[in-house]
Amino acid sequence: MRELIVELGERSYPIYIEAGLLDRMATIFMEHAISKKSPILIVTDTNIAPLYLSKVEKHLQQYGFIVHSAVVTAGEAAKSLTNLESLVGSALEFGLDRRSAIVALGGGVVGDLAGTLAATYMRGISFIQIPTTILAHDSSVGGKVAVNHPLAKNIIGAFHQPQFVLYDLNTIQSLPxxxxxxxxxxxxxxxxxxxxxxxxxxxxxxxxxxxxxxxxxxxxxxxxxxxxxxxxxxxxxxxxxxxxxxxxxxxxxxxxxxxxxxxxxxxxxxxxxxxxxxxxxxxxxxxxxxxxxxxxxxxxxxxxxxxxxxxxxxxxxxxxxxxxxxxxxxxxxxxxxxxxxxxxxxxxxxxxxxxxxxxxxxxxx
Amino acid sequence: MRELIVELGERSYPIYIEAGLLDRMATIFMEHAISKKSPILIVTDTNIAPLYLSKVEKHLQQYGFIVHSAVVTAGEAAKSLTNLESLVGSALEFGLDRRSAIVALGGGVVGDLAGTLAATYMRGISFIQIPTTILAHDSSVGGKVAVNHPLAKNIIGAFHQPQFVLYDLNTIQSLPxxxxxxxxxxxxxxxxxxxxxxxxxxxxxxxxxxxxxxxxxxxxxxxxxxxxxxxxxxxxxxxxxxxxxxxxxxxxxxxxxxxxxxxxxxxxxxxxxxxxxxxxxxxxxxxxxxxxxxxxxxxxxxxxxxxxxxxxxxxxxxxxxxxxxxxxxxxxxxxxxxxxxxxxxxxxxxxxxxxxxxxxxxxxx
Structure with missing residues (x-):
């Protein structure tokens, strides 16, 4: 397994790169002390959900994590304040608290939207990235998250570093x-x-x-x-x-x-x-x-x-x-x-x- | 003048408390190196605007600052993502850039809304608070800013410390x-x-x-x-x-x-x-x-x-x-x-x- 540390002092975090990580990621969640008492929310999109969502949910549940999910329509238009508001509603309904984590399962759009949610929900909770595209290698480093405004892209956001990034190379195979x-x-x-x-x-x-x-x-x-x-x-x-x-x-x-x-x-x-x-x-x-x-x-x-x-x-x-x-x-x-x-x-x-x-x-x- | 430093390492900032500060605040803006090249956006509400807005704008303009303003309807309901989106639109139209500052002129609601704008616009720009209520003494310390969701109060926000806080005791006199x-x-x-x-x-x-x-x-x-x-x-x-x-x-x-x-x-x-x-x-x-x-x-x-x-x-x-x-x-x-x-x-x-x-x-x- 390739492992890279993004050095940011107390906000440093690792990026794990390997084929097949989705099948053994619960161990990594536990190593990073992700809470099993507070619900986790997986954010993904309509392209990725049919491919990996139920697999990821079941795997984490098997290890005792409380897992919920929210699926947004694939595409850049998903990065809206409207979607952010709706995700905050889901997070509240699922009972996410300050020790909960938001998991971004998808490409850069999902990472940005889920990251903005993690950065702002209760003024910031844990964030985990599972990129499924090549492009997302970029957004998985550095903690820049944002949503769009009708007048400009990526204009409303934050710097919010993830706890860790899981890159399963197998997910890339399904890309157009x-x-x-x-x-x-x-x-x-x-x-x-x-x-x-x-x-x-x-x-x-x-x-x-x-x-x-x-x-x-x-x-x-x-x-x-x-x-x-x-x-x-x-x-x-x-x-x-x-x-x-x-x-x-x-x-x-x-x-x-x-x-x-x-x-x-x-x-x-x-x-x-x-x-x-x-x-x-x-x-x-x-x-x-x-x-x-x-x-x-x-x-x-x-x-x-x-x-x-x-x-x-x-x-x-x-x-x-x-x-x-x-x-x-x-x-x-x-x-x-x-x-x-x-x-x-x-x-x-x-x-x-x-x-x-x-x-x-x-x-x- | 009473002056109190909120000690937060590199994010430390002063709170100035005195009657009449609105009439001489441009000097304080200059001491804190607020840019005269990048536009400033004053956010206030329909209660405060008629009392102090034009005074504040004129005073700052006199000293060479580029000043714009946005007025929201007074009341807790102003702390919405809808208002945030509309303020981001105003900020873009007025040409606010990364060196611009957002000024909150008003009570806690204005501080929260303007603070969330400052925390998220371009992932965070300078923030100045001019509280006009007693209650806002609380929100002017500590950098907690947030807007509401229909299901919960203050649920979408950030920690974003102001550059400084100006408390003009005269403004309190107009409070109901x-x-x-x-x-x-x-x-x-x-x-x-x-x-x-x-x-x-x-x-x-x-x-x-x-x-x-x-x-x-x-x-x-x-x-x-x-x-x-x-x-x-x-x-x-x-x-x-x-x-x-x-x-x-x-x-x-x-x-x-x-x-x-x-x-x-x-x-x-x-x-x-x-x-x-x-x-x-x-x-x-x-x-x-x-x-x-x-x-x-x-x-x-x-x-x-x-x-x-x-x-x-x-x-x-x-x-x-x-x-x-x-x-x-x-x-x-x-x-x-x-x-x-x-x-x-x-x-x-x-x-x-x-x-x-x-x-x-x-x-x-």
Missing amino acids: LREVKAGLSEVVKHGFIWDESFVSWCEENVSNLLQLDAESLGYALYNGCSVKANVVSQDERENSLRAILNLGHTIGHALEAVAGYGELLHGEAISIGMVGSAMLAVRYGVDEQVYTRTKALLEQLGLPTSIPAHFDVDAIMRAMMHDKKFREGHMVFVVPTAMGTVEIKENVPVSWVREIVEQLKREAS | LREVKAGLSEVVKHGFIWDESFVSWCEENVSNLLQLDAESLGYALYNGCSVKANVVSQDERENSLRAILNLGHTIGHALEAVAGYGELLHGEAISIGMVGSAMLAVRYGVDEQVYTRTKALLEQLGLPTSIPAHFDVDAIMRAMMHDKKFREGHMVFVVPTAMGTVEIKENVPVSWVREIVEQLKREAS
């Missing part, structure tokens, strides 16, 4: 190929910002990754989580360094907002955003090879690298103005300085950004 | 007498749990307090805040000691929930709850004088000490089962051990609680 690719987008992002050798490894292992070879997948997830854990350990609350994790997110979030949640998967939007950031890097004088290599790897992974033709440039620019990374009137971007390293530019001219958005859109036609 | 009394309920609570000499001082100064004599009021608020600051400093996240602040709240919250928010003021409900806790103390063998003195002081302050006859005992008991303090199936109560000290009883028989609720109700008829 489109989601596999979108998940790999954030995996390679961790290479782009921190680790050129991991980028090279990804370039050599594209087909293993797309075929979900267990050993390659475990290696990629472990490395993706490691980069993120490294960054987060140094800057838990995103005062400075942590912002480098937002590579591709300024444009990416705007695309998601404009598309209406759902048309573009998060990883797809980020993929386009990372190409945009690489273009920006070239503007700042970075070797053009950073742009060509970034784009090539994302294309090989089957990810989009341009903005679909029907998107409106003005709408994208407006959406960026609502982004959290828009600070005191300047545009803030994470920009590569070479393959495997990035820096934060606090003062990017809005006109440059507009030109890049237009270019990204032109390339689609 | 009923709210003055309800506020004094929590002031004397701090005496009951921690400081017999402060209880004695209150007993001797009932009429000064009810007449809002500035010197007496300043002394009482400073002492109430001090007790609370002492407790919170030792236990920020309510793992143990901090729970003693809930004296009177187990029954009190249930009464508020059953009454429909608004029929009973919070301080009134807590007053009845504190009488109930004193009854419980007698059951546990504590000197009956604790009960008679508690009840007498609350009566002199013009506060209710029995449950109105139309309340349903079953409904009250049910509401208590949803309370955060109902832990792993036992009833948890804060119970006096003498005048000026309390302890937490984790295992109170439900039958005793029911008998006390019935007795509190009988005394009303």
Whole structure:
């Protein structure tokens, strides 16, 4: 079993990565002293519930845990305050108290929604993550949880670290190929910002990754989580360094907002955003090879690298103005300085950004 | 000017208490390095807005701050997720970013709602409290913020400490007498749990307090805040000691929930709850004088000490089962051990609680 510790002082926690963990996780719950007297609430979605929910419930019940569940409709739209209110209602009806735990069984959306519930219910109770997607390797490190507002994504939330994360590699096997690719987008992002050798490894292992070879997948997830854990350990609350994790997110979030949640998967939007950031890097004088290599790897992974033709440039620019990374009137971007390293530019001219958005859109036609 | 530091390590903050602070607060904003580049959002309610909002806005604008405001309908019902969502919308439209501050101008309800906004907007931004009620002396110490769910009060929230608290004693002068009394309920609570000499001082100064004599009021608020600051400093996240602040709240919250928010003021409900806790103390063998003195002081302050006859005992008991303090199936109560000290009883028989609720109700008829 691969085990990685996210170092955050008294909030440190382990990530366990292995095939088959769902069948033996009760032991891990007990090692972490999860209460058997207070009810546990599993939050999952309509995609994941039919696959794993009853298995997980029965397994935990067998070991004496009191288990309830709540199932939300799959998709980004689930991250709403309306769903949060309804989950709080369920938690109250099931009698969850301060020693209870919320378990997120699913991808990033479920993790965010369940995490926001855990962060705010009774002002914060225990949180356990069981990611079932590749993309969720990202959100399982660092404790950022949030729900959406009609005007902006991830705008209402908290920093709330889990007690532990259980990654059962078998759950990845049931993912649709489109989601596999979108998940790999954030995996390679961790290479782009921190680790050129991991980028090279990804370039050599594209087909293993797309075929979900267990050993390659475990290696990629472990490395993706490691980069993120490294960054987060140094800057838990995103005062400075942590912002480098937002590579591709300024444009990416705007695309998601404009598309209406759902048309573009998060990883797809980020993929386009990372190409945009690489273009920006070239503007700042970075070797053009950073742009060509970034784009090539994302294309090989089957990810989009341009903005679909029907998107409106003005709408994208407006959406960026609502982004959290828009600070005191300047545009803030994470920009590569070479393959495997990035820096934060606090003062990017809005006109440059507009030109890049237009270019990204032109390339689609 | 009275100044009290709430000691919480890197989250420590001062409470400034003085008449006339609203007229010179910009200086304090600058001392605390509140940004003049990022917009500030003042949250207030329909009672307070006509009295102080334009004054506060103009004063801050004069010193170069960018100021926006949002006004919610006065009353406990304002503490809803619906209002939170609408405030997040306002914050986005006004362009609040991570360096912005949320200012709560008003009583406990405004503080809770604005505090929850500050705690969750972009996962947490700066928060400044300007309490305008006596009751809010309580919520201005310790960073507990929350909104309500239809099934339970204060169930969705966070611990989010303010940057500083400004208590302008002049604002208290505009309070209706009923709210003055309800506020004094929590002031004397701090005496009951921690400081017999402060209880004695209150007993001797009932009429000064009810007449809002500035010197007496300043002394009482400073002492109430001090007790609370002492407790919170030792236990920020309510793992143990901090729970003693809930004296009177187990029954009190249930009464508020059953009454429909608004029929009973919070301080009134807590007053009845504190009488109930004193009854419980007698059951546990504590000197009956604790009960008679508690009840007498609350009566002199013009506060209710029995449950109105139309309340349903079953409904009250049910509401208590949803309370955060109902832990792993036992009833948890804060119970006096003498005048000026309390302890937490984790295992109170439900039958005793029911008998006390019935007795509190009988005394009303």
